Amino acid sequence: MSDTAQSRQFRPLADRMRPRKLDEFIGQSHLFGAGKPLRQAVERGQLHSMIFWGPPGTGKTTLAHLLAESSGAEFVPLSAVLAGVKDVRQAVEIARQRQQVEKRQTLLFVDEVHRFNKAQQDAFLPFVEDGTVLFVGATTENPSFELNNALLSRARTYVLKRLTEEDLVKVLEQALHDRERGLGAMNIAIDAAGLEKIARAADGDARRALTLLEIAFDLAEPGGRIGEDIIAEVISGGVRRFDKGGEAFYDQISALHKAVRGSSPDAALYWLARMLDGGCDGLYLARRVVRMASEDIGNADPRALALALNAWDVQERLGSPEGELAVAQAVVYMACAPKSNAVYTAFRAAMQDARKQGSLEVPLHLRNAPTRLMKELGYGKTYRYAHDEPEAYAAGENYFPDELEGSRYYYPVERGLELKIREKLEHLRELDRRAERSGK
Numbered sequence: 001m002s003d004t005a006q007s008r009q010f011r012p013l014a015d016r017m018r019p020r021k022l023d024e025f026i027g028q029s030h031l032f033g034a035g036k037p038l039r040q041a042v043e044r045g046q047l048h049s050m051i052f053w054g055p056p057g058t059g060k061t062t063l064a065h066l067l068a069e070s071s072g073a074e075f076v077p078l079s080a081v082l083a084g085v086k087d088v089r090q091a092v093e094i095a096r097q098r099q100q101v102e103k104r105q106t107l108l109f110v111d112e113v114h115r116f117n118k119a120q121q122d123a124f125l126p127f128v129e130d131g132t133v134l135f136v137g138a139t140t141e142n143p144s145f146e147l148n149n150a151l152l153s154r155a156r157t158y159v160l161k162r163l164t165e166e167d168l169v170k171v172l173e174q175a176l177h178d179r180e181r182g183l184g185a186m187n188i189a190i191d192a193a194g195l196e197k198i199a200r201a202a203d204g205d206a207r208r209a210l211t212l213l214e215i216a217f218d219l220a221e222p223g224g225r226i227g228e229d230i231i232a233e234v235i236s237g238g239v240r241r242f243d244k245g246g247e248a249f250y251d252q253i254s255a256l257h258k259a260v261r262g263s264s265p266d267a268a269l270y271w272l273a274r275m276l277d278g279g280c281d282g283l284y285l286a287r288r289v290v291r292m293a294s295e296d297i298g299n300a301d302p303r304a305l306a307l308a309l310n311a312w313d314v315q316e317r318l319g320s321p322e323g324e325l326a327v328a329q330a331v332v333y334m335a336c337a338p339k340s341n342a343v344y345t346a347f348r349a350a351m352q353d354a355r356k357q358g359s360l361e362v363p364l365h366l367r368n369a370p371t372r373l374m375k376e377l378g379y380g381k382t383y384r385y386a387h388d389e390p391e392a393y394a395a396g397e398n399y400f401p402d403e404l405e406g407s408r409y410y411y412p413v414e415r416g417l418e419l420k421i422r423e424k425l426e427h428l429r430e431l432d433r434r435a436e437r438s439g440k
Helices: 003-010 037-044 060-071 085-101 118-122 125-129 149-153 165-177 192-202 206-218 228-234 247-261 265-277 282-300 303-318 322-336 342-357 372-376 416-438
Strands: 050-053 074-079 106-111 134-139 156-159
Touching: 037 060, 050 060, 060 074, 060 106, 060 134, 074 085, 085 106, 085 118, 085 125, 118 149, 125 149, 165 192, 165 206, 192 206, 192 228, 206 228, 247 265, 247 282, 247 322, 265 282, 265 322, 282 303, 282 322, 282 342, 282 416, 303 322
Parallel strands: 050 134, 050 156, 074 106, 106 134
Antiparallel strands: none
């Protein structure tokens, strides 16, 4: 066996099947379709520094290879997990020499670039700006949060999407038919339904799809047939995409919150299940559900907050799976409950005034007077005890600092219990207007 053949034997199928030219690349048609921006840049030979942002297995590293190949540039990879500023400077110095001696450009590819700190990211800036390197960074995290603005301003961001099942089936078929790099010489028998199941289990990740196919091949029956039982065994674990600290995490909790707010109990249950299935901490979800109860339901149905707190308590006491059922109960109740963000909006407005207005004095009539001196200074002198007033309401009384008298933050909605609250507050304001007219 030749060295080349032997090296192929020990390389994973996903690595062997990396596209060698752009025409072999599958997916990301929004970037590489006819007339699309990145395709045009490649065809015109006008490459620029860029950031590839997308989930694992969508082709970020492969694309960087292909861009270097198509432009005749030297491909130099760095891993942000392993490299430091010293490695960056060394790579840049070699790139400068290559540019001067060979008149050849260097494509510096930084995988997981979001793991570099600010100083490490800043180290690239002068060399990206003067053209010493063509910088290509790859990240699974939102660049807006993880990368310096200075670096982002010098590189165009391209969003790579998870591959569709149709794309992944094409990737698998490519591997099955390729006799040189893939499994074409093995005469493997697998039907279309089996390929679709593997594609579905890969969850948009081409690398995962090829790995599953390779495992299935290793378990294949004599004669190379991959039957339903083998496929079921290979994909039994499932691979729902979930990153406990990354973009997918915040996307999914956002979807759960918005489904509750949007009164969709079924969608809310789905996102709750997705996060739990992906390994999200049940206590974290319980805390978020409590937040939803106050932010989006509020006084339209105060029972939602009590139910959310009870669910949190059950989750804390019993854990999984009993506690998760209680959280699910709270989520369904809240999705079906009348909605109001009136308290949330009012609280934010009040906080804004508190921060903006500074240390306003408490009016004398609202101050406590536990000592003779305080009484002599007029503390609490004109205060009217509400319980002694008609309807237990001191009409016309001001409870704000003088500078904010008449301010209003809370506007109850005409739904649920807040409808009754709204009616009561309107009645009390009418009493205030009457008191004002009477000069009280």
